[in-house]
Amino acid sequence: MWAALVVALAAWEVAAFLQLPRSAHPTLSSLANLAFESHPVRAAAFALWMAAGYAMARR
Amino acid sequence: MSWAATAGGYLTIFVAAVAVELAARGTGRWPTLGEAVAAVNRFRTGRAILLAAWLWAGWHLFVRASWG
Numbered sequence: 608m609w610a611a612l613v614v615a616l617a618a619w620e621v622a623a624f625l626q627l628p629r630s631a632h633p634t635l636s637s638l639a640n641l642a643f644e645s646h647p648v649r650a651a652a653f654a655l656w657m658a659a660g661y662a663m664a665r666r
Numbered sequence: 667m668s669w670a671a672t673a674g675g676y677l678t679i680f681v682a683a684v685a686v687e688l689a690a691r692g693t694g695r696w697p698t699l700g701e702a703v704a705a706v707n708r709f710r711t712g713r714a715i716l717l718a719a720w721l722w723a724g725w726h727l728f729v730r731a732s733w734g
Contacts, residue, residue: 609702612683619675632672639727649728656724663703663716 626632643649683699690696697705706712 608686608696609699612679612686615682616676616679619672619679623672623675631669633669635676636726638673638676643727653728656720656728660720660724662700663707663720 620635623632623634629637639652643652686696687699690698690701703716706716
């Protein structure tokens with residue numbers, strides 16, 4: 608089930624990346640850039656990324 | 667496709683992931699995200715892929731480089 612979701616996400620991302628203009632077909636990174644314009648959101652996302660890395664390293 | 671349709675596609679996948687996680691925690695029929703990651707993490711190749719994906723995500727999302 609999780610593999611299907613990962614594949615669906617990757618396929619949607621690739622489809623958006625291959626289409627133009629970017630303003631009409633945002634990729635995850637372009638959506639993230641919108642959210643990360645504020646430093647608190649960016650810092651929280653970075654902390655979440657670090658926590659995910661720590662959780663994976665502990666397993 | 668418009669911006670809203672594309673963003674809606676991402677939102678649909680995210681909602682589906684939350685639904686699967688809630689169903690996994692409720693019924694136990696499917697593995698939770700943590701259990702799925704742990705299953706991939708059992709194999710050396712899986713650990714390498716997860717590490718590469720984590721590094722890629724961090725680089726892609728947080729590195730701000732000016733190329734000009």
